[in-house]
Amino acid sequence: MVTAQFEYLAPATVAEAARLLSRYKGEAKIVAGGQSLIPLMKLRLAEPKYLIDVSNIKELSGIKEERGGLAIGAATTYDAIGASAVVRKYFPLLAEAAGQVADLQVRNKGTIGGSLAHADPAGDFPAVILALGAELEASSSRATRKISIERFNVDLLTTSLRPSEVLKTVRIPFLAARTGTAYYKFENKASHYAVVGVAAIVTVNASGVCTAARVAVTGAGPKAVRAKRTERILVGKALTASQISTAAKRAGAEIGDFNGDIHASPEYRAHLTVVAAERAITRALGRAK
Amino acid sequence: MTMVGINESVKRREDPRLISGQGKYVDDIRLPGMLHLSLVRSPHAHARIKRVDVSRASKMDGVVAIFTGADLQEQLGSLPAGWVLPDLKQPKHPPLAVDKVRYVGDAVAAVVASAPYLAADAARAVKVTYESLPAIVDAEKATKRGAPILHEGNADAGGAPNNVAFDWEVNGGDYAAAAKKADVVVRERIVNQRLIPNAMEPRGVVADYEPASGQLTMWTSTQIPHLLRLLFALVTGHPEHKLRVIAPDVGGGFGSKLYIYAEEVITGIVAKQLGRPVKWIEGRQENYLATTHGRDHITDVEICGNKDGTITGISCEVNANLGAYLSTFAPLIPTILFGIMLVGVYKLENVKCKVRGAFTNTTPVDAYRGAGRPEATYLVERMVDRFADAVGRDPVAVRRKNMIPAFKRGKAVATGVKYDSGDYKKALDKALEMLDYPKFKVEQRAARKEGKLLGIGFSTYIEICGMAPSAVASSLGAGAGLWESSLVRIHPTGKATVYTGTSPHGQGHYTSMSQIVSSQLGIPMEDVEVVHGDTAAQQFGTGTFGSRSVVVGGSALYMSLQKVVAKARKLAAHQMGVPEKQVQFANGRFVVEDVPDKSMSFPDIALQCYLAKDLPKGMEPGLEAVSFFDPENFTWPFGCHVAVVEIDEETGDTKLVRYVGVDDVGKVINPMIVDGMVHGGVAQGVGQALVEQAVYSNDGQLLSGSMMDYAVPTAEMFPNFETARTETPSPTNPLGVKGAGETGTIAASPAVINAVVDALSHLGVTHIDMPATSEKVWRLIQGAKEERRKARQGSRNGRKR
Numbered sequence A: 001m002v003t004a005q006f007e008y009l010a011p012a013t014v015a016e017a018a019r020l021l022s023r024y025k026g027e028a029k030i031v032a033g034g035q036s037l038i039p040l041m042k043l044r045l046a047e048p049k050y051l052i053d054v055s056n057i058k059e060l061s062g063i064k065e066e067r068g069g070l071a072i073g074a075a076t077t078y079d080a081i082g083a084s085a086v087v088r089k090y091f092p093l094l095a096e097a098a099g100q101v102a103d104l105q106v107r108n109k110g111t112i113g114g115s116l117a118h119a120d121p122a123g124d125f126p127a128v129i130l131a132l133g134a135e136l137e138a139s140s141s142r143a144t145r146k147i148s149i150e151r152f153n154v155d156l157l158t159t160s161l162r163p164s165e166v167l168k169t170v171r172i173p174f175l176a177a178r179t180g181t182a183y184y185k186f187e188n189k190a191s192h193y194a195v196v197g198v199a200a201i202v203t204v205n206a207s208g209v210c211t212a213a214r215v216a217v218t219g220a221g222p223k224a225v226r227a228k229r230t231e232r233i234l235v236g237k238a239l240t241a242s243q244i245s246t247a248a249k250r251a252g253a254e255i256g257d258f259n260g261d262i263h264a265s266p267e268y269r270a271h272l273t274v275v276a277a278e279r280a281i282t283r284a285l286g287r288a289k
Numbered sequence B: 001m002t003m004v005g006i007n008e009s010v011k012r013r014e015d016p017r018l019i020s021g022q023g024k025y026v027d028d029i030r031l032p033g034m035l036h037l038s039l040v041r042s043p044h045a046h047a048r049i050k051r052v053d054v055s056r057a058s059k060m061d062g063v064v065a066i067f068t069g070a071d072l073q074e075q076l077g078s079l080p081a082g083w084v085l086p087d088l089k090q091p092k093h094p095p096l097a098v099d100k101v102r103y104v105g106d107a108v109a110a111v112v113a114s115a116p117y118l119a120a121d122a123a124r125a126v127k128v129t130y131e132s133l134p135a136i137v138d139a140e141k142a143t144k145r146g147a148p149i150l151h152e153g154n155a156d157a158g159g160a161p162n163n164v165a166f167d168w169e170v171n172g173g174d175y176a177a178a179a180k181k182a183d184v185v186v187r188e189r190i191v192n193q194r195l196i197p198n199a200m201e202p203r204g205v206v207a208d209y210e211p212a213s214g215q216l217t218m219w220t221s222t223q224i225p226h227l228l229r230l231l232f233a234l235v236t237g238h239p240e241h242k243l244r245v246i247a248p249d250v251g252g253g254f255g256s257k258l259y260i261y262a263e264e265v266i267t268g269i270v271a272k273q274l275g276r277p278v279k280w281i282e283g284r285q286e287n288y289l290a291t292t293h294g295r296d297h298i299t300d301v302e303i304c305g306n307k308d309g310t311i312t313g314i315s316c317e318v319n320a321n322l323g324a325y326l327s328t329f330a331p332l333i334p335t336i337l338f339g340i341m342l343v344g345v346y347k348l349e350n351v352k353c354k355v356r357g358a359f360t361n362t363t364p365v366d367a368y369r370g371a372g373r374p375e376a377t378y379l380v381e382r383m384v385d386r387f388a389d390a391v392g393r394d395p396v397a398v399r400r401k402n403m404i405p406a407f408k409r410g411k412a413v414a415t416g417v418k419y420d421s422g423d424y425k426k427a428l429d430k431a432l433e434m435l436d437y438p439k440f441k442v443e444q445r446a447a448r449k450e451g452k453l454l455g456i457g458f459s460t461y462i463e464i465c466g467m468a469p470s471a472v473a474s475s476l477g478a479g480a481g482l483w484e485s486s487l488v489r490i491h492p493t494g495k496a497t498v499y500t501g502t503s504p505h506g507q508g509h510y511t512s513m514s515q516i517v518s519s520q521l522g523i524p525m526e527d528v529e530v531v532h533g534d535t536a537a538q539q540f541g542t543g544t545f546g547s548r549s550v551v552v553g554g555s556a557l558y559m560s561l562q563k564v565v566a567k568a569r570k571l572a573a574h575q576m577g578v579p580e581k582q583v584q585f586a587n588g589r590f591v592v593e594d595v596p597d598k599s600m601s602f603p604d605i606a607l608q609c610y611l612a613k614d615l616p617k618g619m620e621p622g623l624e625a626v627s628f629f630d631p632e633n634f635t636w637p638f639g640c641h642v643a644v645v646e647i648d649e650e651t652g653d654t655k656l657v658r659y660v661g662v663d664d665v666g667k668v669i670n671p672m673i674v675d676g677m678v679h680g681g682v683a684q685g686v687g688q689a690l691v692e693q694a695v696y697s698n699d700g701q702l703l704s705g706s707m708m709d710y711a712v713p714t715a716e717m718f719p720n721f722e723t724a725r726t727e728t729p730s731p732t733n734p735l736g737v738k739g740a741g742e743t744g745t746i747a748a749s750p751a752v753i754n755a756v757v758d759a760l761s762h763l764g765v766t767h768i769d770m771p772a773t774s775e776k777v778w779r780l781i782q783g784a785k786e787e788r789r790k791a792r793q794g795s796r797n798g799r800k801r
């Protein structure tokens, strides 16, 4: 298993990376941690002539507290995210999910931007970042634009990022008071990717009534999606176990065709979606203080 | 300086080197002018080769040569089976396919280039035109009429009609009569799924040919350097004395490196053709296709007995999947190593076993850790539980009732073999004591009341080790003697180099063998060098597999050490001027009885042997000894493993929460190493029970083609293993050892599955096939609930009517 020949480029800035992308249009690929791209290249499912490594671009990695939220550089690794004090303080959900991605080696290399840009149907971060309602920033050699995460995941391994764009920043808005979060994952025993994963964010008011809920599902279908019907059932109630259960039963409603493979049939995935949703919501509610 | 004895837990001497990256594996070998070989492999499970077009590939950067099967047909020969059963069909197995490919991964052409990446690029550019043929992957369907035939023609023409390689059986007593008389007969259809061995280091070969001397040297990641040299010579006609096979550090094998492989022959012959060193290194995904798989049985099994819990017989019909060609030991594993184990540790008088070996369009199947015994043990231990359930008795009580009582020397059983020594109840009792079985029962009842699924499973296993008795083995089909050899060479300074014909690949022989030497010569372990895995260094050897190395090789070593001590004692007596019988040897000193200050050390004597100025009459100078050991029987380790599982009722996810393993491997050289072997073995056994499976699509594509889809067990799956031992020495060898390499793998799978079934038994579940994946367990729970719902409805309706 060896890759086809390619040329390795290591730009120092995002602008330079974007310029290289436009120069080698259609023949170049960005590589960050390489944890998804390199395996594809070894299988020769991808044969880019040029690899533009963004992992050493300073402005692309790191976590900054801004007004209204955190800005995470696209090339920040899972490990850095999981270990970050600000992340742990404001977004324990990110740290919880980062700790469940793959294994230590992959977490040391894999990046948040790579995960989102790759849009693996079984990836953890696509669901977590969707639940958090992030806004992404991307640059081409000509322009910089903002993309809402809601419009980012298009389909299986497909996002609205253009081939000419470098994903720069993931901005995550602070959570409201009395919000609890949880990520519940049934992992594939071989790859440790999600067979089904559900991220839940639940906000309650002083009297314990759910005032907002965001629930996102990964692994079940071609891309990570929000379980809007579930969310709607949750909001406005002082949640009991049976109400959560009722809401969770609708968690697969937005999926359409469930994935099926040698690890789990569509029917079983549909079932796990419900169970994961129920458990994630229950945990999130328990943490909403 | 560590003087170590037997039964001491010293740390493994090889580890600092191996775990700090200082090992030397095949891929670390770099020779001047070395070329790199890459294989073009078939993407089809079954197809005719119409054309191999190398025109574009041969013009590519760095390409030195490309060989097709037709180019080298004569030089490469055909890979034989090394174990020949009566009436075995042995179709040709050309290392490079000539007219037909028979599994995905079958090699079609070899590309040689100046760098590995260039070789891989060029291999992709070789254009093979195939005419695709229907494929068959299921061992049972393969032998039915109308199935696609892999090896055409009748048997005389090298074909295998109906894809049958052999029909084999073993019978003891009269099963049919026993079943007729029995109160209860329980039947089950059991699938023992196909596994991929997953040695940490994939295979690799470096071959170097010196035209001037005709000497071919081959470094290969193998468990059997000497057998490989013999087989290579037989297959290719290359003279055995002009071939040196070296197994450098080998990163695991689990049985998958105990054969002659196509790539060894191809790399060797290509090096010979080109007169330059050639290297081939297997990738992981290539390993999944090109290195043998294990298990893969479909079995209809029956157990019978009486209401009082007495088991009277067991019978089974097995369809064993052999893959596309016969690998070296493929005929042995599902027959002898399986069939003769069906008595287990029980007073079972009636056994009937029929095995049909089938060719299919899949990777060849051969030994994988345990090799035949896990398959047998799984059937026996699973069916004992089924039987206990059928007669309404506790599975532990049924086991105890049927166990063969303790014996020290030889016990003949219904399958025609003789166990060496055993005390099965003792191991069971020890496990029960560690476990606190009554307490568990109380916990289980409480858990069930809370709706929790908690289950316990037992496996009172026995296995066969110390593959040796050559006469027995050859009467059963072995193509080579299975004894083992040693050479002990004492240097003038009293240090020792010992040569063993066994060939370790992770087992810690460097330490265990040093311990044997240190204990017998009274010299520190640091003064011992153990040399293995090089046909130029050792006389001969059979290699390392079947937990035979310490049993057979360690015993051969022990014998040579005794010879060395005997000679040294004679010389000591001579030089100290006393009769030999007055000289005692202890702690490395020869001491005159009752005269403690009159003594000579072992190194003193060693030096005298080489100075040779004062030897007794007739004594030759030097100090070394050679021994060949061929025991009269196999060894039969046994024990009791217990698994406790908790199942998530909502998802079917099964968690191993407790694991107790009591093994009896006879005498123990290094308890820490034995513990390590048991831990690793249990991990693999649990892996089979819960997560591992090689899956083929119906058209022969390997769907679990990488570690992304084939689940290799990891540490997070396991609780702390609670292990202990009983010690029943084997009378078959001077060390009293039985072999400890495979017990965990053999014992664990049935223990875990019995636990899963126990957890679900109150729902009416009686069996689940491995692996007990979450989805399978979930479906069983759903099914059971559905049944109950229907039953309740039925009885309500019944009342209404």
Ligand SMILES: Cc1cc2nc3c(=O)[nH]c(=O)nc-3n(C[C@H](O)[C@H](O)[C@H](O)COP(=O)(O)OP(=O)(O)OC[C@H]3O[C@@H](n4cnc5c(N)ncnc54)[C@H](O)[C@@H]3O)c2cc1C
Residues within 6 Å of the ligand: A029, A030, A031, A032, A033, A034, A035, A036, A037, A038, A039, A054, A074, A075, A100, A101, A102, A103, A106, A109, A110, A111, A112, A113, A114, A115, A116, A117, A118, A120, A122, A123, A124, A125, A165, A166, A167, A168, A191, A192, A193, A194
């Ligand atoms: C053994 C293993 C187990 C894994 N298990 C899990 C798991 O449990 N859960 C999980 O979620 N994931 C898992 N992964 C995938 C892992 O999370 C990847 O790291 C991640 O999907 C990609 O991040 P990366 O930085 O490695 O991206 P790369 O592999 O470098 O790139 C992936 C894709 O994103 C593009 N890209 C990367 N960065 C940018 C950027 N800044 N701008 C534009 N495009 C960009 C690349 O061009 C490429 O197309 C696993 C991977 C492995 C190898």
